[in-house]
Amino acid sequence: MPVTIRDVARAAGVSITTVSHAFNGYEDVGDETKKRVLQVAKDLNYRPSRVARSLVLQQTQSVGLLISDFNANPGSNHFLFDVLAGIHNRLAELGYDVTLLSTTTARQQLISYIDFCTERRLEGVIVMGMRMDDPYMQEVADASLVSVGIDLPILSRHCGYVMTDNVGGAKQGVKHLLSKNHRRIGFVNGHLHAVVSIDRLRGYEDALQDEGIAVDPELIVHSDFLVEGGEKATAALLERRPDVTAIFYASDLMALGGMRHLQKAGRRIPEDVAVVGYDNVDVGQWVVPALTTVGQKRYEMGTSAAEMLVGMLQRKEEPRACVLQAEMVIRQSS
Amino acid sequence: MPVTIRDVARAAGVSITTVSHAFNGYEDVGDETKKRVLQVAKDLNYRPSRVARSLVLQQTQSVGLLISDFNANPGSNHFLFDVLAGIHNRLAELGYDVTLLSTTTARQQLISYIDFCTERRLEGVIVMGMRMDDPYMQEVADASLVSVGIDLPILSRHCGYVMTDNVGGAKQGVKHLLSKNHRRIGFVNGHLHAVVSIDRLRGYEDALQDEGIAVDPELIVHSDFLVEGGEKATAALLERRPDVTAIFYASDLMALGGMRHLQKAGRRIPEDVAVVGYDNVDVGQWVVPALTTVGQKRYEMGTSAAEMLVGMLQRKEEPRACVLQAEMVIRQSS
DNA sequence: CTGTTAGCGCATTCAA
DNA sequence: TTGAATGCGCTAACAG
Numbered sequence A, B: 001m002p003v004t005i006r007d008v009a010r011a012a013g014v015s016i017t018t019v020s021h022a023f024n025g026y027e028d029v030g031d032e033t034k035k036r037v038l039q040v041a042k043d044l045n046y047r048p049s050r051v052a053r054s055l056v057l058q059q060t061q062s063v064g065l066l067i068s069d070f071n072a073n074p075g076s077n078h079f080l081f082d083v084l085a086g087i088h089n090r091l092a093e094l095g096y097d098v099t100l101l102s103t104t105t106a107r108q109q110l111i112s113y114i115d116f117c118t119e120r121r122l123e124g125v126i127v128m129g130m131r132m133d134d135p136y137m138q139e140v141a142d143a144s145l146v147s148v149g150i151d152l153p154i155l156s157r158h159c160g161y162v163m164t165d166n167v168g169g170a171k172q173g174v175k176h177l178l179s180k181n182h183r184r185i186g187f188v189n190g191h192l193h194a195v196v197s198i199d200r201l202r203g204y205e206d207a208l209q210d211e212g213i214a215v216d217p218e219l220i221v222h223s224d225f226l227v228e229g230g231e232k233a234t235a236a237l238l239e240r241r242p243d244v245t246a247i248f249y250a251s252d253l254m255a256l257g258g259m260r261h262l263q264k265a266g267r268r269i270p271e272d273v274a275v276v277g278y279d280n281v282d283v284g285q286w287v288v289p290a291l292t293t294v295g296q297k298r299y300e301m302g303t304s305a306a307e308m309l310v311g312m313l314q315r316k317e318e319p320r321a322c323v324l325q326a327e328m329v330i331r332q333s334s
Numbered sequence C: 001c002t003g004t005t006a007g008c009g010c011a012t013t014c015a016a
Numbered sequence D: 001t002t003g004a005a006t007g008c009g010c011t012a013a014c015a016g
Helices: A005-012 A016-023 A031-044 A050-057 A077-093 A103-108 A113-119 A135-142 A166-179 A195-210 A227-240 A252-264 A298-314 B005-012 B016-023 B031-044 B050-057 B077-093 B103-108 B113-119 B136-142 B166-179 B195-210 B227-240 B252-264 B298-314
Strands: A062-066 A097-101 A125-127 A147-150 A159-164 A185-189 A220-222 A246-249 A274-279 A292-295 A321-324 A327-329 B062-066 B097-101 B125-127 B147-150 B159-164 B185-189 B220-222 B246-249 B274-279 B292-295 B321-324 B327-329
Touching: A005 A016, A005 A031, A016 A031, A050 B050, A062 A077, A062 A113, A077 A097, A077 A298, A077 B077, A077 B103, A097 A113, A103 B077, A113 A135, A125 A298, A147 A298, A159 A166, A159 A298, A166 A185, A166 A195, A166 A246, A166 A274, A166 A292, A166 A327, A185 A195, A185 A227, A185 A252, A195 A220, A220 A227, A227 A246, A227 A252, A246 A252, A252 A274, A298 A321, B005 B016, B005 B031, B016 B031, B062 B077, B062 B113, B077 B097, B077 B298, B097 B113, B113 B136, B125 B298, B147 B298, B159 B166, B159 B298, B166 B185, B166 B195, B166 B246, B166 B274, B166 B292, B166 B327, B185 B195, B185 B227, B185 B252, B195 B220, B220 B227, B227 B246, B227 B252, B246 B252, B252 B274, B298 B321
Parallel strands: A062 A097, A062 A125, A125 A147, A147 A159, A159 A321, A185 A220, A185 A246, A246 A274, A274 A292, B062 B097, B062 B125, B125 B147, B147 B159, B159 B321, B185 B220, B185 B246, B246 B274, B274 B292
Antiparallel strands: A097 B097, A292 A327, B292 B327
């Protein structure tokens, strides 16, 4: 029931070809005619149908945004939302629509996400919030669908990714502490079956070694990225090595837990023990003392992913690994 | 280049009608034929094109999700993301696709969001993150496009909304304090040109009056919803009325600021002063003492909006105001 | 039960 | 410079 190209043609007294040409920037339409057509179109409130256009052009100019399980990532919502904003804004600028997609609904509809994309003729997909051990992971890697992963280090012929340099990020965090003359720096890491934990450990070690400081295994303790875990880990660390003057945490949540314990234990922050976290969660700026941390450029991860995808789509660029630098946020806890 | 219905028909040795019927659950296809067709389709990896389907059916089965300015809502991202998850999941269950949309990109493309929706033949829109004074507001209200607002109390012939009962929410919060035998309860409200502030004030007053307690203007102070503001407001309140035994805040951030001040001032929470916030932000559960608060059912707001929209679309239901109950989250600060 | 035909709204040859 | 005709992949009358 919306007005079609035919309505406009009729009302303007021309053929549909002319209307089409007038709208699509062809040079072969008389100035007079063109003006009249455009005016009539406006009067009639005509809007060309993207679906008809997609059908004949055989391209939809739209991509999917696969957000794994929406609720499987408690605490990382702020992260996902910022990335989402970056993705959408850049993609919109580049002329692409984005359709939401989640594994939850795919699962319940018993159709693979590849099928979902095929049905809608989506030209590519950006995948985020997915863990490496997700069964859908394999599908993403194998599929011939052009895709870009966020924090998903998988590189294949049609599959690039964007992530943050965790080694470098951790290194920055520790170097910051070293620059404040700390020498006995504890490290509360996450569990080792997370890729980021391994990288952040590397960064911690690298930073120390760059300064000629030996890595002391007693200073390193593993936890689970969460508040309670960080609290317990800090207690354990302090018991084993009461002489630490600074602690680097692989997540802000653990750092918050750690600060809680330190304060209970009567240690002043940062005078007695300096604290640096990782993630740059919102809370960090509100606690006392405000948390120094190393964060990811979330919005920028989104725009980068968008640009990479469009590059692959339009200019047949090779998929690549885009590793963004982490950014140090220095506040009062260090 | 994807496989079409014709390819399947040819390969299965039937007409395209038969394939179409086999796929769309018609009863008039022989069991044998049907099985063969489906098998062939699977072998060929055939997926019916939604765009062709949309064109002929004159309906896209997809709706837009308008997220005002993505970055204009610092601090409310977790809120928007949860709502988004609810919207998407429910909409997917109901068979609708959701396309992202923001006023930022609309503005830069110089096209109204109505035009955007028309071009894509979107059947409806859900609007969120928009403030009442946004110029796009008018467009939403006027447009003949079926739409549902989140926290946007606008009701018109094709425009319903979902929001949380702020009067009731505040009432619950204060009643909770009353049940703990508090009688001198301070109220740190947000600025009065926000709708929610007015409602929450009503709730505060109602709760007191229900108990026969007179509202004491000295106990009410206004601030800006943020941490610093809450801190200052609390200081001012305590100075004026040092005898308060509890404070109700119109936002969690202000409550956090307030707790900071109370602790500095040597008041124990909740023994000397009990604290209740509003919003249920994530941080609340991690601070010490954990913050009692009244929150919105974010995910449910999303699912409700999705259901309302689909109801209006499929069953021509009248737009309505869906007001969800707030939910009390009782923790250690009260 | 199955096949033939027309047409959804548009872009694009090819003629005029 | 403009117009008539064809087809993108699919559904829906209608015929057989």
